[in-house]
Amino acid sequence: MKLLHAADLHIDSPLKGLSRYPGAPAEEFRGAVRRALENLVDLALHERVDAVLLAGDVYDGDWKDYRTGLFFGSQMQRLREAGIPVCMVAGNHDAQSRITKELRLPDNVHRFSTAQPETIEYDDIGLAVHGQGFAEQAVMDNLAAAYPKARDGYLNIGLLHTALEGADGHATYAPCRVEDLIARGYDYWALGHIHARQVVRDGDPWIVFPGNLQGRHARETGAKGATLITADGAVLTTEHRDLDVVRWAHVEVDGSRAADVDAALGLAEQGIREAVRGADGRPLAVRVSFVGPSDAHEELWRDHDRIENELRAAAGELDEVWVEKVRAATTHATEPDAAGGLVGLLGDLRTTAAAIGEDEAALERLIRGLPGLRGVGATVDSDGVRVDDPEWRARVFDEAVDLLAAMVGGGRGQGNGGTA
16 A cells, blocks of 8 residues: 655745845746645655545635635645545634635545534545544644554554644644643554654654644755655555755854854855755745854855845856855854853853744734834734744744854844844
């Protein structure tokens, strides 16, 4: 038996941080999420899988354009024509979507109830899938605790959108413990919500987040795709398959290795070339961050525009790579005997920031309290940035902390190197 497990498709989600920069390949990136879904269906057909498992967030919030849903339906129809069933649960973004509630899908797609857990059995292949979707965006109950026990004589799969016990940058929806999942007696837990691939447990049972299909911004770096499961009475193997169309990378340049800005530029260019090699021929968006204590600290802050333009020019000499943003987050290269108070102050700053970052409600209040955002609705700009998006809030907060740390460390914020 072969199964294909994917999650967090976020169809037609805007890829963030593109259109505001001149020369950005925004259109090429904008269609990437749809093409990644097409790749998923192509893989299912090529591998002749017995079922596709979608663990939530097929859509991306309250989209009102039914073309999004019609596109998804057309891809599910391709699977129907090949006799491949699809099991899907609604995630927190799907719960916001009118499309999820109103659009009729092909009859090979089973959408699990949002009222209570249910089980669907495929007797011809000996598969039992258990699941429950989100009835509303913020589900704070432990859904897994009510899932039924495993069915005898079947390969048992648990399909669930959850943060487990929490993860950085993700709201703690449908929280549960690994022990709760083990107690159900299933062979495999197909999870969604965490956008980085994670094998939580590699057997008895397998517990896997496949990550999202396509990275959408500079925090979602590296290869993205789905998990191919092979089973024979029990799960034998799991294998990640890359399905992303474009890729994001974050090049961090250690400022302590740069005596001056030209040396820093050389290190950045080397990092970009390495990122290009790791993209396996895909178009690549790169964010470059200069970090740590550096003799080039003042130049990096003062000459941000020059540095950014030089790096974009260097990237232009390579195939299909674009520098999305350049950030200066360095500090002065302070001598150890003079740095005690500064180190302590920066440590206190980071400790306080970590505490705020772990409290989603406090972070939202802090971000919404900024003068430029008071009274602003959910959507902030044309790139689709949303104040109510926890990933966006976490990203902005991280960048603000980097900026403040650099300024405390001696920077004066010249130019715009540390802007979020």
